[in-house]
Amino acid sequence: xxxxxxxxxxxxxxxxxxxxxxxxxxxxxxxxxxxxxxxxxxxxxxxxxxxxxxxxxxxxxxxxxxxxxxxxxxxxxxxxxxxxxxxxxxxxxxxxxxxxxxxxxxxxxxxxxxxxxxxxxxxxxxxxxxxxxxxxxxxxxxxxxxxxxxxxxxxxxxxxxxxxxxxxxxxxxxxxxxxxxxxxxxxxxxxxxxxxxxxxxxxxxxxxxxx
Amino acid sequence: xxxxxxxxxxxxxxxxxxxxxxxxxxxxxxxxxxxxxxxxxxxxxxxxxxxxxxxxxxxxxxxxxxxxxxxxxxxxxxxxxxxxxxxxxxxxxxxxxxxxxxxxxxxxxxxxxxxxxxxxxxxxxxxxxxxxxxxxxxxxxxxxxxxxxxxxxxxxxxxxxxxxxxxxxxxxxxxxxxxxxxxxxxxxxxxxxxxxxxxx
Numbered sequence: 001x002x003x004x005x006x007x008x009x010x011x012x013x014x015x016x017x018x019x020x021x022x023x024x025x026x027x028x029x030x031x032x033x034x035x036x037x038x039x040x041x042x043x044x045x046x047x048x049x050x051x052x053x054x055x056x057x058x059x060x061x062x063x064x065x066x067x068x069x070x071x072x073x074x075x076x077x078x079x080x081x082x083x084x085x086x087x088x089x090x091x092x093x094x095x096x097x098x099x100x101x102x103x104x105x106x107x108x109x110x111x112x113x114x115x116x117x118x119x120x121x122x123x124x125x126x127x128x129x130x131x132x133x134x135x136x137x138x139x140x141x142x143x144x145x146x147x148x149x150x151x152x153x154x155x156x157x158x159x160x161x162x163x164x165x166x167x168x169x170x171x172x173x174x175x176x177x178x179x180x181x182x183x184x185x186x187x188x189x190x191x192x193x194x195x196x197x198x199x200x201x202x203x204x205x206x207x208x209x210x211x
Numbered sequence: 212x213x214x215x216x217x218x219x220x221x222x223x224x225x226x227x228x229x230x231x232x233x234x235x236x237x238x239x240x241x242x243x244x245x246x247x248x249x250x251x252x253x254x255x256x257x258x259x260x261x262x263x264x265x266x267x268x269x270x271x272x273x274x275x276x277x278x279x280x281x282x283x284x285x286x287x288x289x290x291x292x293x294x295x296x297x298x299x300x301x302x303x304x305x306x307x308x309x310x311x312x313x314x315x316x317x318x319x320x321x322x323x324x325x326x327x328x329x330x331x332x333x334x335x336x337x338x339x340x341x342x343x344x345x346x347x348x349x350x351x352x353x354x355x356x357x358x359x360x361x362x363x364x365x366x367x368x369x370x371x372x373x374x375x376x377x378x379x380x381x382x383x384x385x386x387x388x389x390x391x392x393x394x395x396x397x398x399x400x401x402x403x404x405x406x407x408x409x410x411x
Contacts, residue, residue: 022386024240028319031232090295093313094287101280130283131317133236140310185402186394189232193394201387 006154009147013158016207019134020166021200026134030167031192033125040171042122044164046107048157050129051138053103055156058096058139059149066091096139097130104130134163169199214339221343228351229400233319237311238352239389245368248356250304252349254297254312256342258289259321263341266329273330282325283316290316320348358392359383 019025026047033043064073068087075085108126112119119126129135138159142152173195182191227233234255241251265285266273273281294312297305305312315321324344329337360366363383365373382388 024236024386024389025314027235027239028233031235090291093291093294093316094284097283097287097316098280101283127279130279131319131322133314133317136314136317137310140313144310183398185405186398187401190394190398190401193390193397197387197390197394200390201382204385204387 002151006151009151009155010158013155014162014165015203018162018166018200018203019137019159020163021196021203023137024133025137026132026163029125029128029132030170030196031189033167033171035171035174037168037171037175039121039125040167041164042118043125044160044167046111046122046126047129047132047134047163048160050100050103050107051135051160051163052153052157054096054100054135054139055142055152056149057099057103059142059147059152061095061099062089062092062143066095092140092143096136100135100139101130134159166199170196214336217336217339218343221340221345221347222350223347225344226347226351227320227323227344228348229397231320231323233323234348235393236314237318238348238355239386239393241308241311242352242356242359242389242392243384244360244364245353245356247304247307248352249349250297250301251308251311252345252352254293254308255315255318255320255348256345258286258293258315258318259324259341259345259348260338261289262286262321262325263329263337264334266325267332267334267337270330278330279322279326282322282330286321286325287316320344354396355389355392358396359388363388 013019017023020027020030029043029047033039063069064071066072066088068085068089070081070085072085074088075081079086104127107129108119111122111126138156142155145155147155170192174192177191177195186194221227225231228235228238237251237255241247262282262285266282290313293315294305297308297312324341328340332340357367360368361372362380363385365371365377365379380388383392
């Protein structure tokens with residue numbers, strides 16, 4: 001199996017082109033949730049789960065229902081495999097966001113039933129994963145890069161890990177920053193952005209590695 | 212006048228990027244040149260106006276429990292329209308904006324305004340609010356893009372500003388430059404607001 005390509009996808013998603021620090025995906029919760037370490041870790045876990053599942057489901061929908069290939073299920077059932085397969089890729093945005101919204105709703109219900117403590121501590125941020133650019137972003141990136149099923153799953157899972165890594169690092173730094181003497185104008189969001197800029201600069205050190 | 216107030220608030224007092232902290236992903240990603248910033252701003256304004264209008268039109272018929280998925284469907288439809296039109300008529304812009312046109316559908320500004328304003332107000336006011344927020348978003352994009360493009364590329368909207376001896380700061384075009392720029396701009400706005408309040 002192509003373990004090397006999977007490893008490259010994983011390292012690239014976590015370090016080299018980190019979702020938050022280089023691809024700019026997932027910034028709203030990044031600035032909003034990263035004030036405390038515990039909620040950051042909980043949010044990260046939920047995002048990893050949603051991103052992995054969303055990658056898998058959206059890949060399946062794209063390759064078996066939307067793409068103009070002969071294996072398109074709608075082509076086989078309704079046109080009985082004759083003629084040209086229909087190109088339904090314009091429905092991509094609507095289908096994907098519907099799938100993601102449903103997934104997040106399901107995850108929310110499961111967490112509420114299985115672990116009410118976690119549900120209470122995540123609060124409003126769980127439904128907000130629907131509008132997290134990272135989830136829709138990784139789905140579309142998998143399609144653009146033409147990954148197969150396993151590669152999409154690995155990309156989704158490790159992108160979630162990359163997001164969680166950046167989030168946890170930021171939360172740890174911001175907790176320490178509570179005690180520092182920041183100039184009044186820069187307190188809160190501005191200093192968080194400057195820190196993100198420095199972290200992004202640091203992560204640039206991973207670019208150019210040869211495997 | 213109510214109309215003026217609804218419009219003006221989106222520009223400065225409740226600027227979606229600098230004050231409400233919404234829609235950050237496209238602002239940082241697309242602001243590496245003013246050309247991209249204008250294209251993204253125009254697309255977002257279109258989607259914001261249309262979705263605000265439609266949500267306000269059907270606001271009395273939407274069941275409260277499923278309102279968020281309905282808003283998302285409406286917004287996704289307009290985003291698909293924008294994506295197809297842009298791919299057809301502005302292919303260069305479409306290629307450089309890439310993924311972020313599709314990501315307008317998860318732009319917190321649009322969903323946030325639909326939830327907070329359009330679902331509770333008349334159509335005309337909702338459209339004015341959408342216009343104000345959209346122009347505020349575009350203004351924020353242009354400000355950050357101006358800093359990044361002038362310092363990182365020595366140009367503005369593609370026009371070369373400095374001579375051939377100008378060595379641009381490549382950092383500004385890359386991701387750290389985006390974070391640093393928006394951090395300093397918000398810091399400056401905070402300082403400015405504080406000075407205004409001291410004077411009064």
